[in-house]
Amino acid sequence: xxxxxxxxxxxxxxxxxxxxxxxxxxxxxxxxxxxxxxxxxxxxxxxxxxxxxxxxxxxxxxxxxxxxxxxxxxxxxxxxxxxxxxxxxxxxxxxxxxxxxxxxxxxxxxxx
Amino acid sequence: xxxxxxxxxxxxxxxxxxxxxxxxxxxxxxxxxxxxxxxxxxxxxxxxxxxxxxxxxxxxxxxxxxxxxxxxxxxxxxxxxxxxxxxxxxxxxxxxxxxxxxxxxxxxxxxx
Numbered sequence: 001x002x003x004x005x006x007x008x009x010x011x012x013x014x015x016x017x018x019x020x021x022x023x024x025x026x027x028x029x030x031x032x033x034x035x036x037x038x039x040x041x042x043x044x045x046x047x048x049x050x051x052x053x054x055x056x057x058x059x060x061x062x063x064x065x066x067x068x069x070x071x072x073x074x075x076x077x078x079x080x081x082x083x084x085x086x087x088x089x090x091x092x093x094x095x096x097x098x099x100x101x102x103x104x105x106x107x108x109x110x111x112x
Numbered sequence: 113x114x115x116x117x118x119x120x121x122x123x124x125x126x127x128x129x130x131x132x133x134x135x136x137x138x139x140x141x142x143x144x145x146x147x148x149x150x151x152x153x154x155x156x157x158x159x160x161x162x163x164x165x166x167x168x169x170x171x172x173x174x175x176x177x178x179x180x181x182x183x184x185x186x187x188x189x190x191x192x193x194x195x196x197x198x199x200x201x202x203x204x205x206x207x208x209x210x211x212x213x214x215x216x217x218x219x220x221x222x223x224x
């Protein structure tokens with residue numbers, strides 16, 4: 001029973017274009033959503049987060065959108081750069097708790 | 113600025129052996145967690161701690177023990193290693209409030 005789902009295992013995007021990574025969740029008690037980026041042989045690195053009281057959060061080239069009614073969030077990266085090539089994990093939790101539930105990840109490849 | 117430090121980076125054990133995975137953070141974070149990542153899966157929470165002397169179970173706690181005697185350290189113990197515990201283990205910490213977790217670079221553990 002996967003509470004956080006990333007249905008696309010991989011995504012390939014041309015440099016300069018927009019990358020859109022999607023994530024769905026089933027638990028309506030989740031209040032806090034995060035995106036992490038992971039390079040091989042390294043730990044996940046925090047990218048951006050959003051709380052359930054917002055529907056959008058931006059940080060430079062990265063924007064996260066939250067649609068609570070659809071239990072869906074997405075990460076937009078624009079413009080995409082080759083250094084963005086990594087595995088991206090969506091994660092969710094209740095407010096101020098360490099019980100993070102992770103999706104299975106989407107491997108993004110940005111090609112020139 | 114070391115952040116979250118995990119040792120060792122790699123380890124091979126035989127079934128039935130015991131070992132301790134070390135995790136230390138130098139950010140004075142109250143909250144620390146252990147995750148495992150298996151192929152094709154997201155990270156799954158093993159145990160977590162909300163402060164020195166306080167620990168609790170996550171999604172997959174069986175076969176693992178933890179203790180938190182200091183703010184800085186959060187070791188994970190395998191009492192009798194099993195092949196099913198072959199995985200990459202990540203330690204994370206975060207500060208007060210709804211802060212994101214910061215991860216170490218992981219320990220790759222193989223059990224034969």
